[in-house]
Amino acid sequence: MSVDNKKPAERADRVTIRTVAAHAGVSVAAVSKVMRNAYGVSDNLRAKVTVSIEELRYRPSRAARGLRGKTFTIGLLLVDIRNPFLPEVIAGVNAVLAPSHYQAMIGVGEARMQLETSLIESMIDYKMDGLILVAPRLPSEIITRFAAQIPIVAVGYHDSTADGFDTINADDQRGAEIAVDALLECGYRDIEMLTQLARAGHKVSVVRQREIGFRRAMQRAGLGSSAPITNIPLESPRREETIRKFLARSDRPRAVFCWSDIDAIVVMSMAAEMGVRVPEDLAVVGYDNSSIAALGLVNLASIDQSGRELGQTATRTLLSRIEGRSEAVHILQMPSLVTRRSLAG
Amino acid sequence: MSVDNKKPAERADRVTIRTVAAHAGVSVAAVSKVMRNAYGVSDNLRAKVTVSIEELRYRPSRAARGLRGKTFTIGLLLVDIRNPFLPEVIAGVNAVLAPSHYQAMIGVGEARMQLETSLIESMIDYKMDGLILVAPRLPSEIITRFAAQIPIVAVGYHDSTADGFDTINADDQRGAEIAVDALLECGYRDIEMLTQLARAGHKVSVVRQREIGFRRAMQRAGLGSSAPITNIPLESPRREETIRKFLARSDRPRAVFCWSDIDAIVVMSMAAEMGVRVPEDLAVVGYDNSSIAALGLVNLASIDQSGRELGQTATRTLLSRIEGRSEAVHILQMPSLVTRRSLAG
Numbered sequence: 129m130s131v132d133n134k135k136p137a138e139r140a141d142r143v144t145i146r147t148v149a150a151h152a153g154v155s156v157a158a159v160s161k162v163m164r165n166a167y168g169v170s171d172n173l174r175a176k177v178t179v180s181i182e183e184l185r186y187r188p189s190r191a192a193r194g195l196r197g198k199t200f201t202i203g204l205l206l207v208d209i210r211n212p213f214l215p216e217v218i219a220g221v222n223a224v225l226a227p228s229h230y231q232a233m234i235g236v237g238e239a240r241m242q243l244e245t246s247l248i249e250s251m252i253d254y255k256m257d258g259l260i261l262v263a264p265r266l267p268s269e270i271i272t273r274f275a276a277q278i279p280i281v282a283v284g285y286h287d288s289t290a291d292g293f294d295t296i297n298a299d300d301q302r303g304a305e306i307a308v309d310a311l312l313e314c315g316y317r318d319i320e321m322l323t324q325l326a327r328a329g330h331k332v333s334v335v336r337q338r339e340i341g342f343r344r345a346m347q348r349a350g351l352g353s354s355a356p357i358t359n360i361p362l363e364s365p366r367r368e369e370t371i372r373k374f375l376a377r378s379d380r381p382r383a384v385f386c387w388s389d390i391d392a393i394v395v396m397s398m399a400a401e402m403g404v405r406v407p408e409d410l411a412v413v414g415y416d417n418s419s420i421a422a423l424g425l426v427n428l429a430s431i432d433q434s435g436r437e438l439g440q441t442a443t444r445t446l447l448s449r450i451e452g453r454s455e456a457v458h459i460l461q462m463p464s465l466v467t468r469r470s471l472a473g
Numbered sequence: 474m475s476v477d478n479k480k481p482a483e484r485a486d487r488v489t490i491r492t493v494a495a496h497a498g499v500s501v502a503a504v505s506k507v508m509r510n511a512y513g514v515s516d517n518l519r520a521k522v523t524v525s526i527e528e529l530r531y532r533p534s535r536a537a538r539g540l541r542g543k544t545f546t547i548g549l550l551l552v553d554i555r556n557p558f559l560p561e562v563i564a565g566v567n568a569v570l571a572p573s574h575y576q577a578m579i580g581v582g583e584a585r586m587q588l589e590t591s592l593i594e595s596m597i598d599y600k601m602d603g604l605i606l607v608a609p610r611l612p613s614e615i616i617t618r619f620a621a622q623i624p625i626v627a628v629g630y631h632d633s634t635a636d637g638f639d640t641i642n643a644d645d646q647r648g649a650e651i652a653v654d655a656l657l658e659c660g661y662r663d664i665e666m667l668t669q670l671a672r673a674g675h676k677v678s679v680v681r682q683r684e685i686g687f688r689r690a691m692q693r694a695g696l697g698s699s700a701p702i703t704n705i706p707l708e709s710p711r712r713e714e715t716i717r718k719f720l721a722r723s724d725r726p727r728a729v730f731c732w733s734d735i736d737a738i739v740v741m742s743m744a745a746e747m748g749v750r751v752p753e754d755l756a757v758v759g760y761d762n763s764s765i766a767a768l769g770l771v772n773l774a775s776i777d778q779s780g781r782e783l784g785q786t787a788t789r790t791l792l793s794r795i796e797g798r799s800e801a802v803h804i805l806q807m808p809s810l811v812t813r814r815s816l817a818g
Contacts (some may be wrong), residue, residue: 187595187598189593196790199595201595209559209560209563209564210560210564212557214554215555215777218554218581219555221556221579222583231580231588231591231595232580232581233578233580233592233595233752234578234579234580234581235576235577235578235579236563236567236577237581238567243576247576247578249532250532250544250546250576250578254599275481290655293525294480392768393768394768397769397771398766398769398772400769401769420765421632423738423739423771424742424743424745424746425738425741425742425745425769425770425771426742426768426771
């Protein structure tokens, strides 16, 4: 426990990364390496620096205030908190940070541009070392402008032309194609996509990318003229109403591809209530392979984009940018299908 | 959008709450009232101050750095991020903050005391106006010490004797009693509790409180000598292994009360796989009434402690403490049972 008994403010205030370096008898760069758990740090160096950090009760967030030093804090901006995909991304971020002295501070932008802007500004004001933005709604120009002030990595944001910040994505077009191809292989031709009602709707969003992939796969199968996409509102009870209407349609398709498990699970649940059998009457493929999809009671086939891996890759990429890399990198991970009963009993 | 075109740092730096007050022609106290959306603010005052905030591009997080001013940011420390109860608490916090100029910044302590300590210290260093700690693992003395530096409200932390900080809880003892009473009423006598394997294990935790309530209700029914409690590890795959063993036991009880839906749902799912019928062979009651419990496919009876309301109450309580209240308040909300098929078909 690193809590002071008295006057923690005064004592911690004077300790900077330089004090730690002097106390440990090493260079400032060496302390920084230990703080970020850099590759190639010897056990001996780590032990020496860790002892000094603890003895001096070094608090980078305090020491760096008003100075040029690092706070060893990264900001993580999430689009919302209810999608079970996001805890996976956070777990990935934390897995990379845990062995270092970095910590993450999270803001939830709720897909509201004003709130996103205000949270990013605060994170800059707090002198965080860098930001990971997950599915931000802000346009690329604005993110580029922020990126001139602070290292930024965007996750779930498709802009491979950005040169001011990095992007880490699963290939969402490919993911949708994999889902459609699996349904086609099971013999379904009559396939509809349920998508998220657009709020911002620009092409960078994972949802739009999945729509593009859906249309392309349908086209390739000669079904391009009938590749219907239905919008599902994000909020209850309008989501449930729209899904109920979809299930009750006389021209309901034989198979459905959902942009996210959070909709696919509601589809399966309401189908059970309405006597629509899955997969006999309706095959369902979701997206994100959330823990709920894997439950025996649910058994939902789903595209896995490994949120945990996205979070890990994003964190490593951000740390390398914090360390000075300035050329943008754009990484695309390959998603895969997890087959379960909802696809073919 | 409140993004500057050039030199945002320089421009925003000089704007403080005093500048805003002068620009709007009102008092600093009036600006503060608008910022926190205080009761009784006229539409006229709100409009005037909002115009000034936008025109001057006031950024409290920047203006307050190194000064005595407020940052209009509160810190929210969560124990973990995967429990579906927590997004409800966050939604409650955001619902209260949304009409104000306050924002929340979240840290995830992962039930590790060292990480909790470090995040709280950073939030203090960042000069946040106050903290909401959700199910912290730190002992009361440490929280009290932090509370001397920053206003603190703890949620899901049972210490009604704390005089340095406030506590907001659902009555977890009562919740467990309600669950047991409902099972007794359905005719079950052979009831076991599945609880979380203790990490810190002190009495302040909601899990311990639920165990106390379970034992008391069983005792009252004359079943005190057989009120077995089984520990379930939090992490996969050990959680699943332990639950599988429980379900395979030859002396498996007829009914089970789970400390959280996250375990109850795994129980139901593995029961389905193993041919154990719910509720015919095993009745199940969970805790938190998460959105998954309500799914038609799951249909899990659960104790509802309204995380959203806890979040709202905690935020209002914190704001009143930030405004100067120093006497501690301890609020206990009453949970209720949501009956579903897992209790009695």
